Amino acid sequence: MDVGIRGPDRAAALAGMGMTPEIAATMAAAMDDEMGRCILALYRDAEHGMADVLPRLVAADLPPGLVVNPTEDPYVSSALGSEVARALGARELRLDGLGHWWMTIDPAAAAEGLVEFWSSR
Numbered sequence: 001m002d003v004g005i006r007g008p009d010r011a012a013a014l015a016g017m018g019m020t021p022e023i024a025a026t027m028a029a030a031m032d033d034e035m036g037r038c039i040l041a042l043y044r045d046a047e048h049g050m051a052d053v054l055p056r057l058v059a060a061d062l063p064p065g066l067v068v069n070p071t072e073d074p075y076v077s078s079a080l081g082s083e084v085a086r087a088l089g090a091r092e093l094r095l096d097g098l099g100h101w102w103m104t105i106d107p108a109a110a111a112e113g114l115v116e117f118w119s120s121r
Helices: 007-016 021-030 033-059 078-088 107-119
Strands: 066-070 091-095
Touching: 007 021, 033 078, 066 078, 066 107, 078 091, 091 107
Parallel strands: 066 091
Antiparallel strands: none
């Protein structure tokens, strides 16, 4: 399967999905068709497999957790992130206004939340 987008068009497509232009250019240069196939397969499998995973996680004896929940992710709703946090008894780190590529837009917000979470343990 060919992911179809090449060169500068690939960088533009990634930037259009919310990445910074600099990160998009770096990722586009590193991407190939195999990586694209793997990413698509991962997302497609995750969509079907998550229904089975959550009940198993809820039943497991897990240490306290943290769900990183960017509120503007077009691929995963923030309502789902909140639901998963509640189901697992985990804390929720809401990244208001950030989307799927939060780690490239504002990594400091998540880092601060992670450090705070780890420091509270």
